[in-house]
Amino acid sequence: MPTGMAATGPHVLRKINAAAVLGALRDADDQTARVSDLVLATGLSRPAVTRALATLGDARVVESLATTSAQVGRPAVRVRFRAELGHVAGVDVGSHRVQVTITDLAGTVCAARRKVPPPNVSGIRLVELVLVALSDAAADAGIDPAELWAVGVGTPGIVNHQRGEVVLAPSMPDWKGVPLVDELRAWLGCPVLIDNDVNLAVVAERWRGEASDNLLFVHWGERIGSGIVIDGKPYRGASSAAGELGFIDLATPIDEEPPQLGDGLGAFERLVAAGAIHAMAMDRCDDGLRERLADGDLAPLFEEAAAGSAAAMSVVDTIAARFARGLATQILILDPQRVIVGGGVSRAGDTLIDAVRAHLRRLLLVPVDLRASTLRENGVVLGAIRMALDAAEERLSALL
Amino acid sequence: MPTGMAATGPHVLRKINAAAVLGALRDADDQTARVSDLVLATGLSRPAVTRALATLGDARVVESLATTSAQVGRPAVRVRFRAELGHVAGVDVGSHRVQVTITDLAGTVCAARRKVPPPNVSGIRLVELVLVALSDAAADAGIDPAELWAVGVGTPGIVNHQRGEVVLAPSMPDWKGVPLVDELRAWLGCPVLIDNDVNLAVVAERWRGEASDNLLFVHWGERIGSGIVIDGKPYRGASSAAGELGFIDLATPIDEEPPQLGDGLGAFERLVAAGAIHAMAMDRCDDGLRERLADGDLAPLFEEAAAGSAAAMSVVDTIAARFARGLATQILILDPQRVIVGGGVSRAGDTLIDAVRAHLRRLLLVPVDLRASTLRENGVVLGAIRMALDAAEERLSALL
Numbered sequence: 001m002p003t004g005m006a007a008t009g010p011h012v013l014r015k016i017n018a019a020a021v022l023g024a025l026r027d028a029d030d031q032t033a034r035v036s037d038l039v040l041a042t043g044l045s046r047p048a049v050t051r052a053l054a055t056l057g058d059a060r061v062v063e064s065l066a067t068t069s070a071q072v073g074r075p076a077v078r079v080r081f082r083a084e085l086g087h088v089a090g091v092d093v094g095s096h097r098v099q100v101t102i103t104d105l106a107g108t109v110c111a112a113r114r115k116v117p118p119p120n121v122s123g124i125r126l127v128e129l130v131l132v133a134l135s136d137a138a139a140d141a142g143i144d145p146a147e148l149w150a151v152g153v154g155t156p157g158i159v160n161h162q163r164g165e166v167v168l169a170p171s172m173p174d175w176k177g178v179p180l181v182d183e184l185r186a187w188l189g190c191p192v193l194i195d196n197d198v199n200l201a202v203v204a205e206r207w208r209g210e211a212s213d214n215l216l217f218v219h220w221g222e223r224i225g226s227g228i229v230i231d232g233k234p235y236r237g238a239s240s241a242a243g244e245l246g247f248i249d250l251a252t253p254i255d256e257e258p259p260q261l262g263d264g265l266g267a268f269e270r271l272v273a274a275g276a277i278h279a280m281a282m283d284r285c286d287d288g289l290r291e292r293l294a295d296g297d298l299a300p301l302f303e304e305a306a307a308g309s310a311a312a313m314s315v316v317d318t319i320a321a322r323f324a325r326g327l328a329t330q331i332l333i334l335d336p337q338r339v340i341v342g343g344g345v346s347r348a349g350d351t352l353i354d355a356v357r358a359h360l361r362r363l364l365l366v367p368v369d370l371r372a373s374t375l376r377e378n379g380v381v382l383g384a385i386r387m388a389l390d391a392a393e394e395r396l397s398a399l400l
Numbered sequence: 401m402p403t404g405m406a407a408t409g410p411h412v413l414r415k416i417n418a419a420a421v422l423g424a425l426r427d428a429d430d431q432t433a434r435v436s437d438l439v440l441a442t443g444l445s446r447p448a449v450t451r452a453l454a455t456l457g458d459a460r461v462v463e464s465l466a467t468t469s470a471q472v473g474r475p476a477v478r479v480r481f482r483a484e485l486g487h488v489a490g491v492d493v494g495s496h497r498v499q500v501t502i503t504d505l506a507g508t509v510c511a512a513r514r515k516v517p518p519p520n521v522s523g524i525r526l527v528e529l530v531l532v533a534l535s536d537a538a539a540d541a542g543i544d545p546a547e548l549w550a551v552g553v554g555t556p557g558i559v560n561h562q563r564g565e566v567v568l569a570p571s572m573p574d575w576k577g578v579p580l581v582d583e584l585r586a587w588l589g590c591p592v593l594i595d596n597d598v599n600l601a602v603v604a605e606r607w608r609g610e611a612s613d614n615l616l617f618v619h620w621g622e623r624i625g626s627g628i629v630i631d632g633k634p635y636r637g638a639s640s641a642a643g644e645l646g647f648i649d650l651a652t653p654i655d656e657e658p659p660q661l662g663d664g665l666g667a668f669e670r671l672v673a674a675g676a677i678h679a680m681a682m683d684r685c686d687d688g689l690r691e692r693l694a695d696g697d698l699a700p701l702f703e704e705a706a707a708g709s710a711a712a713m714s715v716v717d718t719i720a721a722r723f724a725r726g727l728a729t730q731i732l733i734l735d736p737q738r739v740i741v742g743g744g745v746s747r748a749g750d751t752l753i754d755a756v757r758a759h760l761r762r763l764l765l766v767p768v769d770l771r772a773s774t775l776r777e778n779g780v781v782l783g784a785i786r787m788a789l790d791a792a793e794e795r796l797s798a799l800l
Contacts, residue, residue, distance in 0.1 A: 243735075
């Protein structure tokens with residue numbers, strides 16, 4: 001008997017039908033549905049859906065909800081996907097923060113922990129922080145870390161996401177080759193996937209944000225990078241190194257030799273990333289604001305600018321003008337349908353984005369749809385969760 | 401009978417087989433083959449190939465060659481695609497030159513004409529020049545222009561190639577809306593297609609050059625623009641405006657307001673396009689070279705630089721350093737597998753490209769494969785011919 005035929009039969013059909021019913025249930029609002037909804041969504045017969053639900057119930061993937069129908073006749077049984085059956089974690093790790101979020105299989109957040117690494121943190125110490133944050137978050141969620149079904153990790157640098165390797169991380173010189181993925185796999189015994197943080201922020205925009213089919217996503221935080229979506233697919237470049245907006249050099253005068261690219265911040269990051277904004281604000285603003293900015297959070301700057309402070313507004317406008325210069329360069333090359341700005345700085349809100357938009361206008365041949373991400377600073381971790389949920393699917397279907 | 405079935409039958413089968421045999425013949429070296437080659441290439445039986453060749457012979461698309469075989473047994477009949485059956489034209493039109501090339505259906509050049517427009521030429525006058533050049537080239541090729549099967553046109557600016565319209569042509573303000581395509585269609589009565597010149601240069605690289613599946617092609621001539629190939633497909637952007645490298649601004653100091661984008665050369669073109677190179681050479685070089693550069697051709701500059709002239713070499717190095725800055729910006733964003741530099745300036749040869757390569761090294765995170773186009777200044781017209789040949793296919797298959 002040919003191999004391809006060996007697996008057919010009633011058993012396989014039952015699995016296929018169960019997977020179809022489960023898929024329809026998970027696509028439904030709040031992941032509950034009536035049998036009749038599932039008949040409609042799957043095109044299966046009512047008896048087939050009922051049999052599939054029995055299979056899913058035996059596997060504890062689905063449960064029936066108590067019916068409260070007061071109508072005469074057969075009560076409309078509602079079924080529910082048991083999203084609490086398993087959990088996944090998303091990790092956002094960089095030299096400035098470690099964020100871990102644990103969700104159920106529906107992506108509903110159960111726990112989140114954040115650690116702020118010390119300055120000049122080593123790669124090994126960062127791995128420890130990730131393990132501690134994961135352990136703490138798991139405790140908050142009431143699970144053992146070893147019960148996680150999958151973990152997704154977002155990190156700066158050029159990542160070979162297929163091999164699970166950090167190829168190059170200019171911002172974190174000793175990060176390349178740090179065995180984060182191996183450590184996590186050994187500890188947790190579940191799939192651990194890694195990708196570039198900005199690529200994951202793009203995944204998050206497509207999952208929970210405002211992505212379009214031809215999208216430029218710009219991460220604007222401690223670092224600057226961008227993710228590109230072309231015809232609905234992430235574009236990574238020939239060496240997984242596309243979108244490195246942070247390294248373009250608009251600062252070195254054209255006939256002077258720019259510094260060799262290497263470790264540390266890129267030229268555009270030195271102009272407008274969070275650290276540059278903070279330094280400019282500390283330089284230009286009065287003591288009151290300087291004190292509020294002392295812990296590194298930029299929110300007070302944007303609040304004062306919005307409230308009309310001339311010094312704060314001058315910082316915002318200088319930064320917006322510089323950022324528009326770099327963004328215009330990338331837009332002239334890619335001609336995207338939409339530009340979404342995410343990352344910590346994008347939380348500044350309308351004051352900053354409006355100023356960027358105004359400066360951008362005179363720099364482009366064709367107008368562009370520019371907006372701030374609605375995901376605030378959670379884009380990377382959300383994308384990591386989405387990646388982990390995709391990995392968890394395999395385990396879920398093995399249950400059927 | 402369902403519509404899809406109406407056309408089947410021996411007649412359709414004969415057409416399909418004839419098209420398959422013709423395709424195999426045209427793919428063969430010098431577009432000739434023996435019957436046995438065609439049997440092998442198509443998978444059809446020998447009688448089916450023979451019948452297909454009879455059909456193609458009746459349509460005068462194929463002819464038998466006299467056999468010179470001295471072997472005993474059945475002589476090996478060679479057949480040949482009659483590429484001279486029809487002709488197409490490729491047109492490259494810009495404010496600095498009009499180039500028309502006429503080829504047969506195999507893309508073999510029959511005639512080529514070039515006109516140099518007067519300075520500040522109007523759009524209407526350019527259309528006239530195209531008509532004259534086409535007429536002259538047709539005469540050289542021994543055909544009436546009305547016998548052309550299709551014409552392809554390459555032009556600067558943002559072109560909606562589906563509607564056959566120039567949407568925006570910053571370098572030629574009165575070019576937008578000039579009825580070149582309509583004029584040609586009315587005169588010639590054949591399909592006339594138009595596309596952006598740089599996009600056509602990319603088509604040419606893929607046809608006759610050294611394109612890779614993820615390619616950045618940079619046109620470096622009187623204007624600067626780029627064409628992008630991703631996964632083997634041209635990438636045009638959301639508004640057909642991708643690749644506008646010529647407009648990125650690396651010259652305006654970062655905290656000064658750049659000029660509004662508009663008519664005329666873009667900021668990067670003002671730094672390194674042919675005109676800027678010429679002006680710098682006239683400024684820095686001695687009287688002997690200045691005289692040789694008087695007619696605008698840059699070749700003497702690159703010759704003297706290669707021969708060791710310090711002044712000429714200083715121009716080449718300044719220009720190479722500037723060009724590398726802009727190119728690095730685009731490479732950091734796109735991470736292409738290969739970069740091909742075409743256009744008039746790329747004819748300078750190794751002296752210039754080697755200098756660009758040296759400057760580029762320190763500006764990139766990942767090394768890149770950079771090379772000069774092998775198509776010299778003929779890329780656009782070759783791409784226009786390829787587009788016209790594709791349009792001619794329909795007429796060819798209607799003959800069968």
